[in-house]
Amino acid sequence: MTNELFVKMTLDRWNASLRSCDSILARLSDNELHQAVAPGKNRGIYLLGHLIAVHDDMIVLLDLGEKIYPELFEPCLKMPDRADAKIPDADVLRNAWIHQCAALDILFNKFTAEQWFEKHSAVTAEDFLNEPHRNKLNIVITRTSHLQYHLGQLRLLK
Amino acid sequence: MTNELFVKMTLDRWNASLRSCDSILARLSDNELHQAVAPGKNRGIYLLGHLIAVHDDMIVLLDLGEKIYPELFEPCLKMPDRADAKIPDADVLRNAWIHQCAALDILFNKFTAEQWFEKHSAVTAEDFLNEPHRNKLNIVITRTSHLQYHLGQLRLLK
Numbered sequence: 653m654t655n656e657l658f659v660k661m662t663l664d665r666w667n668a669s670l671r672s673c674d675s676i677l678a679r680l681s682d683n684e685l686h687q688a689v690a691p692g693k694n695r696g697i698y699l700l701g702h703l704i705a706v707h708d709d710m711i712v713l714l715d716l717g718e719k720i721y722p723e724l725f726e727p728c729l730k731m732p733d734r735a736d737a738k739i740p741d742a743d744v745l746r747n748a749w750i751h752q753c754a755a756l757d758i759l760f761n762k763f764t765a766e767q768w769f770e771k772h773s774a775v776t777a778e779d780f781l782n783e784p785h786r787n788k789l790n791i792v793i794t795r796t797s798h799l800q801y802h803l804g805q806l807r808l809l810k
Numbered sequence: 811m812t813n814e815l816f817v818k819m820t821l822d823r824w825n826a827s828l829r830s831c832d833s834i835l836a837r838l839s840d841n842e843l844h845q846a847v848a849p850g851k852n853r854g855i856y857l858l859g860h861l862i863a864v865h866d867d868m869i870v871l872l873d874l875g876e877k878i879y880p881e882l883f884e885p886c887l888k889m890p891d892r893a894d895a896k897i898p899d900a901d902v903l904r905n906a907w908i909h910q911c912a913a914l915d916i917l918f919n920k921f922t923a924e925q926w927f928e929k930h931s932a933v934t935a936e937d938f939l940n941e942p943h944r945n946k947l948n949i950v951i952t953r954t955s956h957l958q959y960h961l962g963q964l965r966l967l968k
Contacts, residue, residue, distance in 0.1 A: 669955060798958075800962070801962035805966065
């Protein structure tokens with residue numbers, strides 16, 4: 653079995669999950685995005701900012717450069733959702749989501765199949781010798797899980 | 811890169827997702843499981859039955875035998891959640907979940923790494939020639955996404 657096949661299987665699932673998010677977002681009004689997904693739980697706007705912040709961090713973990721939206725780390729990842737947090741407006745986040753998806757797609761296409769199996773930036777070369785599963789592709793696998801988890805929540809807004 | 815490594819990466823994510831479900835279930839009372847995850851949405855009890863029904867179907871897709879809980883297909887997969895549906899009690903579903911996780915673990919361990927890359931039962935041999943990503947391992951990848959999606963919802967019950 654080739655590395656290419658496994659990379660395809662992983663990236664297909666990642667891309668299909670991004671497209672699911674696109675279609676959930678397309679069906680939600682800005683007003684709906686400002687609602688909590690369930691009483692007392694995170695607002696849609698927070699979760700969208702949270703996804704962008706987590707995906708931004710992938711750029712660093714994959715050694716592909718700098719974050720595009722570092723300003724989202726504090727209000728959407730480090731901190732829980734709070735009404736007084738400085739979260740950008742829905743239209744700003746919607747544009748950031750689209751821009752980031754396109755940027756990640758370009759960056760991800762830079763890797764050869766072999767490069768996806770190299771270590772990510774949060775594991776030492778020494779640890780990687782014994783734990784070769786802690787590679788770049790595994791970052792995509794775990795972030796796909798994370799995205800799906802929150803898609804299940806965003807879906808409740810409609 | 812070896813097939814064994816791909817299989818480990820995929821099964822690690824699947825198993826970690828099952829363990830996340832275990833820990834969410836452990837924190838929920840039966841009463842909480844009977845609540846809707848958000849107003850007007852699916853109840854926890856329906857989602858738990860739904861996950862078991864979908865994982866049961868994996869046994870068939872992976873050519874590993876027959877479903878363990880075929881009676882869940884109608885009320886928890888074919889039909890949407892309805893108050894009058896014959897969904898088993900929470901304690902019955904909790905036991906079914908535990909039993910099924912253990913059974914799937916035993917079944918999954920029967921496959922060699924190479925066998926995970928063979929076609930699943932819903933794709934023809936002819937189609938598989940051109941679409942080798944439609945293999946058994948891909949069933950685990952897509953069902954892990956599905957599980958995470960609903961875990962995000964079950965998590966809202968606490």
